Amino acid sequence: MENLFWFLTSFVALLFIIGLYALLATRNLLRILIGMEILTKGVTLLLIAAGFLAGRQNAMQPIVITMIVVEVVIIAVAAGIVIASYRNNKTISVRALRNLKG
Amino acid sequence: MITLYIALPLAVVLLLNLSPRRTANALSLWCGLVLTVFAGAYTLAMPHVPGLADAFDPANRVLQWKIEAGNLAGVMFLSIALVVFSAFWVGRYLIADSNRRFIFNNLLLLCMTGMNGIVLSNDLFTLYVFLEVVAASSFILIALERTNAGLEGAFKYVLLSAVATVLVLSSMALIFVLVGSLDYGTVKAVLTSGQLDAATSRFVTFAIGLFVVGLFIKGGMVPFHGWLPDAYSSAPTASSVLLGGIVTKAAGVFTLIQLAQNVFGWDKPSPVLLAVGTLSIAVGAFAALGQRNFKRMLAYSSISQIGYIIIGLGAANEVAVVGAILHLFNHSTFKTLLFVNSAAVEKQAGTVDMDKLGGLANKMPVTGFTSVLAMLSTAGVPPLSGFWSKLLIVLGVWLSGAHAVAVTAILLSVVTLAYFLSMQRRVFFGRLAPGLEGVKEAGGWLLVPEIVLAVITLGLGLTMPWFFNTFLVPLRSLWSL
Structure with missing residues (x-):
């Protein structure tokens, strides 16, 4: 049981690192969205691990399911913004969205 | 029925979308206006509801709420209703396309649902769900016109909001x-039990730290404010009214106040909050000095004013926290008023670039006068409402021993006056700018929120000695539970 917990948390850490790298390294809007998704998947797994460690998986399950629903809504809106930006600029590079300053 | 605050706006959105489009287009505005007026009146009358009922003394029906979260909830319901009400009028005035206006009205109602939910939520996960409801509807509100600037502002907000969500959920x-x-309640009982060993309390500090940083991002506090000016200034002005007026306050600042009291159990002055607050005041004020865009200046001014609320919270004594809550309400009135004024200027003069404007006060007397009122209130000039809240905050911070912070807050208030005077000179006073000879006063759709908000700003300021006994003294014991 203890092993499973450490396995989960190290996997969470790995997902966080990959997600952050994806957010910071890429100039492609879609890849940024994927980075966001990987980060949120890391959090989902962290919540599951937390429920497991606290011995209250029952309480955690509805939370995780609700969270997945909410997160899908957010990513759908974000994808909509990327699509609108693509229609305006014919590109999915971050450069199209880097004009506001001051 | 306190759940009506959530259920009613949501039900209206559903019904509007189920009814035939043409009727719904016409109805959405009136449904929204009636709903917000109803929410405001309901809050002021505060009927007997579970949780608040025992708190409510029928003898003092006006603005005397129970000395618990109920008090704070009342203040928030009132501000939310007020700002959403104004945003409906501005949307009617600015958004010409009736289909787009229908979407806008629906999103306003959804956002109102989310904010009311934040106020009412009683556990951390519900709080997260409502935070995301507010966030999702504000993303769309910012990107509503599908201009490149709007999309950029929205995308930055999406990105930072996702980071904030990850932090909050990890915590x-x-x-x-x-x-x-x-x-x-359960979390507070454990966190403040005083029986945690050293390692556990470090763990708790880390968890709370993650949460607070997430809320700082949501509230646009320095150094996490990067998204806020872009989002506010690039959004359609009707959306800026809502965002600048209440969204960051509900999602970031109010949540922080409530959690500090109900969950983290902070009762000592917090150097971190004082530092972040002072930094926000300073950075916001100086950045506002250098702006040319009217809306962008207002966005930086918002950052600066939120800083005052945060130092009030950081001082953690009765006077300062009451001041912070009062400033929360005041800010939602005068900043909304300024955004409404910017909407009037944008529509009538065709630009919000302050270098191209000038001398509009004669052409737009109501807008000019109300903006002077709002600006003086923001800068804390007596006897307007902003003066009283800033006075209480500075007094409270001084009493908590953070003398340097109190003095800095007063000095930076002068900078607030400076950038607003510069704004007034460039937009409303001075010589009439070329090309603006034909400008007229804004239509009735904008005058209504302008006058309502100006009356509240002035009236609350003038009657403050009375409110002090009926409203603020009861709120006082919020902190010494």
């Missing part, structure tokens, strides 16, 4: 490991 997971529940 929740850590708290869950320790407590086994996310209910406010």
Whole structure:
């Protein structure tokens, strides 16, 4: 049981690192969205691990399911913004969205 | 029925979308206006509801709320209703396309649902869900016109909001490991039990730190403010009214106040909050000095004013926290008023670039006068409402021993006056700018929120000695539970 917990948390850490790298390294809007998704998947797994460690998986399950629903809504809106930006600029590079300053 | 605050706007959105499009287009505005007026009146009358009922003394029906979260909830319901009400009028005035206006009205109602939910939520996870409802509807509100600037502002907000969400949820997971529940009361009981060993309390500090940083991002506090000016200034002005007026306050600042009291149990002055607050005041004020865009200046001014609320919270004594809550309400009135004024200027003069404007006060007397009122209130000039809240905050911070912060806050208030005077000179006073000879006063759709908000700003300021006894003294014991 203890092993499973450490396995989960190290996997969470790995997902966080990959997600952050994806957010910071890429100039492609879609890849940024994927980075966001990987980060949120890391959090989902962290919540599951937390429920497991606290011995209250029952309480955690509805939370995780609700969270997945909410997160899908957010990513759908974000994808909509990327699509609108693509229609305006014919590109999915971050450069199209880097004009506001001051 | 306190759940009506959530259920009613949501039901209206559903019904509007189920009814035939043409009727719904016409109805959405009136439904929204009636709903917000109803919400405001309901809050002021505060009927007997579970949780608040015992708190409510029928003898003092006006603005005397129970000395618990109920008090704070009342203040928030009132501000939310007021700002959403104004945003409806501005949307009617600015958004010409009736289909787009229908979408806008629906999103306003959804956002109102989310904010009311934040106020009412009683466990951390519910709080997260409503935070995301507000965030999702504000993303769309910013990107509503599908201009490149709007999309950029929205995307930056999406990105930082996702980071904030990850931080908040991670913190929740850590708290869950320790407590086994996310209910406010249970978590507070464990966190403040005083029986945690050294390692556990470091763990708790780390978890709370993650949560607070997430809320700082949501509230646009320095150094996490990067998204806020872009989002506010690039959004359609009707959306800026809502965003600048209430969204960051509800999602970031109010949540912080409520959690500090109900969950983290902070009762000592917090150097971190004082530092972040002072930094926000300073950075916001100086950045506002250098702006040319009217809306962008207002966005920086928002950052600066939120800083005052945060130092009030950071001082953690009765006077300062009451001042912070009062400033929360005041800010939502005068900043909304300024955004409404910017909407009038944008529509009538065709630009919000302050270098191209000038001398509009004669052409737009109501807008000019109300903006002077709002600006003086923001800068804390007596006897307007902003003066009283800033006075209480500075007094409270001084009493808590952070003398340097109190003095800095007063000095930076002068900078607030400076950038607003510069704004007034460039937009409303001075010589009439070329090309603006034909400008007329804004239509009735904008005059209504302008006058309502100006009356509140002036009236609350003038009657403050009375409010002090009926409203602020009861709020006082919020902190010394």
